[in-house]
Amino acid sequence: MSKQKLIPIIKCTSRNRVIHLTVIAVGLMTLVPFVLNDYQISLGTEVMIFALYALGINVLLGYTGYVSLGHAMFLGIGGYGLAILSVLWGWPVWAAVPATFLIGAILGGVIGFACLRVGKIQFLVLTLAFSQMLSGAFTKLKATGGTDGMAGIPRPDLAWLGVDSWNNDIFYLYVLTFFLVVTFTLYRVLHSPFGSVLVGIRENERRMVALGYRTGRYKIGAFAISGFVATVAGLLLAQRTGFATPDYMSWSYSGEGILMVIIGGMQSFSGPILGAGFYVLAKAGLADITDEYIVVFGLLFMIVVAGFRTGLSGLIKVILTWRTRNERT
Amino acid sequence: MNALEIIDLNRSFGAISVIEGLTLSIKEGQRHAIIGPNGAGKTTLFNMLTGWLPPSSGSIMFGDKSIAGMTPSRITASGMARSFQINALFDGLTVRQNLRLSAQALHPSRLDVIASFNAYSDIEELVIFNAERMALTDYMDKPVQELSYGIRRQLEVALALTSEPKLLLLDEPAAGTSPSERLRLVNLITRLPKSTTILLVEHDMDLVFEISDRITVLTYGSVLADGSPDEIRRHKAVSDAYLGKNHA
Numbered sequence: 001m002s003k004q005k006l007i008p009i010i011k012c013t014s015r016n017r018v019i020h021l022t023v024i025a026v027g028l029m030t031l032v033p034f035v036l037n038d039y040q041i042s043l044g045t046e047v048m049i050f051a052l053y054a055l056g057i058n059v060l061l062g063y064t065g066y067v068s069l070g071h072a073m074f075l076g077i078g079g080y081g082l083a084i085l086s087v088l089w090g091w092p093v094w095a096a097v098p099a100t101f102l103i104g105a106i107l108g109g110v111i112g113f114a115c116l117r118v119g120k121i122q123f124l125v126l127t128l129a130f131s132q133m134l135s136g137a138f139t140k141l142k143a144t145g146g147t148d149g150m151a152g153i154p155r156p157d158l159a160w161l162g163v164d165s166w167n168n169d170i171f172y173l174y175v176l177t178f179f180l181v182v183t184f185t186l187y188r189v190l191h192s193p194f195g196s197v198l199v200g201i202r203e204n205e206r207r208m209v210a211l212g213y214r215t216g217r218y219k220i221g222a223f224a225i226s227g228f229v230a231t232v233a234g235l236l237l238a239q240r241t242g243f244a245t246p247d248y249m250s251w252s253y254s255g256e257g258i259l260m261v262i263i264g265g266m267q268s269f270s271g272p273i274l275g276a277g278f279y280v281l282a283k284a285g286l287a288d289i290t291d292e293y294i295v296v297f298g299l300l301f302m303i304v305v306a307g308f309r310t311g312l313s314g315l316i317k318v319i320l321t322w323r324t325r326n327e328r329t
Numbered sequence: 330m331n332a333l334e335i336i337d338l339n340r341s342f343g344a345i346s347v348i349e350g351l352t353l354s355i356k357e358g359q360r361h362a363i364i365g366p367n368g369a370g371k372t373t374l375f376n377m378l379t380g381w382l383p384p385s386s387g388s389i390m391f392g393d394k395s396i397a398g399m400t401p402s403r404i405t406a407s408g409m410a411r412s413f414q415i416n417a418l419f420d421g422l423t424v425r426q427n428l429r430l431s432a433q434a435l436h437p438s439r440l441d442v443i444a445s446f447n448a449y450s451d452i453e454e455l456v457i458f459n460a461e462r463m464a465l466t467d468y469m470d471k472p473v474q475e476l477s478y479g480i481r482r483q484l485e486v487a488l489a490l491t492s493e494p495k496l497l498l499l500d501e502p503a504a505g506t507s508p509s510e511r512l513r514l515v516n517l518i519t520r521l522p523k524s525t526t527i528l529l530v531e532h533d534m535d536l537v538f539e540i541s542d543r544i545t546v547l548t549y550g551s552v553l554a555d556g557s558p559d560e561i562r563r564h565k566a567v568s569d570a571y572l573g574k575n576h577a
Binding site: 188189191192193194195196197199200203204206207208209210211212213214215 | 379400401402403405406410411413417418419420421422426429430431433434435438439440441442443444445446448449488489492
């Protein structure tokens, strides 16, 4: 563990290994609806939704080096965006979904522009303020049902494929499609020259400015991408539960997102996915035993922060490296 | 042709005037050093030239462009690059990645969101070329954290050099180095081609006299003396004010 895994430019894992693991993971994820029971499938759906959410947060947290304490607002924007466009205004789902994504990205850019003009601490407070403001507004807003939120969030009509998106298995595959497309696109973006600029900003913003980068623009871009990905998660979450409520914008959801990223390992691309998987599954498992699951996560968080900064993804990497070494000898 | 022309530059902080009516020109292809005792205004001048501090008044012409008050990133984009007195590197990244960030800073690929970060061969070439110039090729895939201080100083200069500036500003490049590290650095800087104009701010007198072919002595924010190293060495007021009465 002496060498910390650095993102995105150093790869400790070889390219082939990444491809192998990805193919295996995607294969297993596709099999889920065919082998597991209904409850497990719906947990799988939840894992993917929160994995997207955590991936979005990590664009800022792990790559650019900014902590947003208000990212749950994009969960809300995703849910309410779809709810308002489709339920209130009667847009068809196929138009409301991409429009919501676009709104998420634009609001991400705008809120990013407002929050990124200050230092990192102020940024943290401003993002929190923005999300509280938004959740406060939706709590009061009568048109969107106030505290109760809005019900009847539509899912897409997939009759042309001969399937029903209200079917648990089909909805899982629907979410899986979004998950794969967004994840692979995000992977490309973060490993592009643009992505390396974000890492440069994380490592030393002052030097980036001296090298000629107008860092403000890249940070706004990062916030927009981050907001977009979290909006996708928020929309899927609303489609899963059928509700859009101010709850989804609460600071506790923001905190849980950060928790997922840190437990999974913010120094790697896959960390947030692992963290979200662990979080959702452990929460479901613990909920059977105790209501106080958050205590367990608190402890885990402390362990990761104190002794194991690379999180779950770091742990897996150590095991893989160790196995490779053993195979060679 | 002057690479840089500073005319009647002023900067004050409150009631304290740090740079007062400074006029100075730097010829193309020259290695020009600015020296002066602590508080002479070297750092303030440096920060104004590189855009980190706006001047109170006066003009700075870089080629035929007025750069006074421009932002640091725009000044760099117009062809001036600086190194830092205290290392400002990307500590978590390798030497190669550090240089790559510099090489792509003014390259259109920086906005590419789809291609792999190492897809551009012209950037990779620029990285290798400048790594060779600053003797860093043996350390390419080492993270900065694992480098010795001397090598880090070389990288500090290489980062500025990799953006291929017309004018290279070095802020105390040898600060904190050991004698052998210093010697290495002097050799590397001396070997740079004359097409790159160098403006150097330095405390280390030996280094200044070795590298530069013109020296400006700054005291209390204005020019005390300006001339070749020999002229400066013989200059009475300079040796009294700055070099100490026993020097040379």
